[in-house]
Amino acid sequence: MNQKGLLLVVSGPSGCGKGTVLSRVFAKQPNTYYSVSATTRPPRPGEENGVQYYFLTREAFEERIASGQMLEYAQYAGNYYGTPAQAVDAQLAQGKNVVLEIEVQGAKQVKLRRPDAVMVFIMPPSMKELRHRLQERGTEAQEVIQRRMDTARLEMPQAKDYDYIVFNDTVEEAAEDICAILRAGRCLAQKNLARLDRAIQEA
């Protein structure tokens, strides 16, 4: 069919369960891959280039920004983090779906550069449940939890700018929702114009 894969951008507040839901999606959905980010922070013991991250020098990273080869990027704690366009585009061209898990600002950058990206915002079932989940991790100071709750409050209204909002009431149902969004995404008219034209030519 030679149909290009779907670029799926997934955001959601810390503690909403994005990671768990996406793991279920990858288990259920063939032909769907996680995008590997690039960073300028040094690799930690056991980390491999191209697995956890593409590890780039600061110069290499800035060169890629300048030449438009980053779909999105940001700086945290003095290091760059971003999504290299090349790896994503290569997978899409092979007909694979690519999932980017990124925060709201990065998601906006991607949408500007790839208007056909499908945007999903994952919501916790409730704020009470979000706080509960953040507390359950057990490793975070109360102050960190409070900061994450504050960030969630700032991010959530921006869910309106996404194509889809998935409430993570249960992991299984939320994963099914995202699988449906992927499957429906491949039926979008704009993704089937080439085959439609071939059928019309034949007519």
Added chain:
Amino acid sequence: MNQKGLLLVVSGPSGCGKGTVLSRVFAKQPNTYYSVSATTRPPRPGEENGVQYYFLTREAFEERIASGQMLEYAQYAGNYYGTPAQAVDAQLAQGKNVVLEIEVQGAKQVKLRRPDAVMVFIMPPSMKELRHRLQERGTEAQEVIQRRMDTARLEMPQAKDYDYIVFNDTVEEAAEDICAILRAGRCLAQKNLARLDRAIQEA
């Protein structure tokens, strides 16, 4: 959750397999119903009001057109056929999905009156296969088949104006596509703004 159901409009050339695909969808998908059309033609033996059609007098039908109570309508062979808004809206309000199987002109009328309708065009796998299927029915004169092929040629380019194009390569896969479109449709951001707002209020 009190979420309104999804209005799904399905078109496709005669012989593309719409009916068979939709039967599979109804079998797989709970909470999804077929819209019953209204007509001014008299009931045939065994037909019941509200089952095959709502049977209306010409006066009653025209009154509903005039008062905007028809989502779409057309005349064939001197009779009106159309979709009464009231029955559709009542099901949607109860959270049920409603499927309208209508031709391209009617679909356009519905989209104007219900901009949140999700539009699906079902395509035959190929024109050769379409002709084959029309011939296989065995009951149609060659002239009728030719007329249907001509109509298909006129309709197919309009698939571009639909949200989704589903190729009926196999009934099972096409039905799965439509089930995914229904499920994804209920995750559309615009359908979840009320719940999002409640979550933000709570925050």
